[in-house]
Amino acid sequence: MPMTAEALIERIRELQEQLEAELSRRREEFRYRLENGRVVFEEETRKAHRLLxxxxxxxxxxxxxxxxxxxxxxxxxxxxxxxxxxxxxxxxxxxxxxxxxxxxxxxxxxxxxxxxxxxxxxxxxxxxxxxxxxxxxxxxxxxxxxxxxxxxxxxxxxxxxxxxxxxxxxxxxxxxxxxxxxxxxxxxxxxxxxx
Structure with a gap:
């Protein structure tokens, strides 16, 4: 049975939420967090970045x-x-x-x-x-x-x-x-x- 436009839109929203969860996981992988809208890297990561x-x-x-x-x-x-x-x-x-x-x-x-x-x-x-x-x-x-x-x-x-x-x-x-x-x-x- 074909999906209705509303069901497809809801599926898109669900996929966007999954994407946000994946991006959150990647923040952990690259060792930074958001604090009051600002990005905070771990000091060791900042040092590694300066070397790059x-x-x-x-x-x-x-x-x-x-x-x-x-x-x-x-x-x-x-x-x-x-x-x-x-x-x-x-x-x-x-x-x-x-x-x-x-x-x-x-x-x-x-x-x-x-x-x-x-x-x-x-x-x-x-x-x-x-x-x-x-x-x-x-x-x-x-x-x-x-x-x-x-x-x-x-x-x-x-x-x-x-x-x-x-x-x-x-x-x-x-x-x-x-x-x-x-x-x-x-x-x-x-x-x-x-x-």
Whole structure:
């Protein structure tokens, strides 16, 4: 008997919980723990990590020239990222309370913590700060956009969409005009119930 969409979603949640348990096991394997949101390594592990650090001069000597030349292109994206961050944060702060949509917690998406790893050199740490911010920002923006879509236009697309946000599975089916007119507020209620 084929599984229903709801059963599949529940199975995905169960798998996510199993993944979290596996990640917790790995924390023990790599000998660190989280204390008040901060990573704490055992001292012996920190010493071993320092020994693994590649000096910046050696790191740069091993880097391909094409990678060095492309770095300004990558880092130039910080300008549109910061502008996006400002605009989306202002939109989020003003409009979500008006619509009654629960706010997105920024810290749940933007994590800048890899620069604390002792086995990374200065350049690698800078890269990790940049990637943590940029990818976290995209996740933050995606969640804000997903909640906005769930509020204003909770209709699935006609064809498959890659990388759907977490609210998409609750949307009305494409072509369900009766559902739209008869139950369009349901996805809004579901979104507001998340608070």
């Amino acid at each position: 650090r590649v000096r910046l001069s050696r790191f740069l000597a091993r880097t391909r020239p094409k990678e060095v030349l492309s770095a300004p292109v990558i880092y130039s994206l910080i300008v549109p990222f910061v502008i996006l961050d400002i605009f989306v944060t202002v939109y989020h702060a003003i409009c979500f309370p008006i619509y009654g949509i629960p706010k997105v917690r920024r810290r749940d998406h933007i994590r800048v913590d890899r620069h604390h790893l002792a086995y990374l050199n200065g350049m690698q740490k800078l890269n990790c700060v940049y990637c943590g911010y940029a990818n976290g920002l995209i996740s933050y923006v995606r969640e804000i956009a997903g909640r906005t879509e769930a509020y204003w236009c909770p209709i699935k697309h006609a064809s498959r969409v890659e990388g759907r946000h977490d609210h998409y599975h609750e949307f009305l089916e494409y072509g369900d005009g009766e559902g739209w007119h008869g139950g369009q507020v349901r996805p809004r209620r579901d979104l507001q119930d998340e608070e």
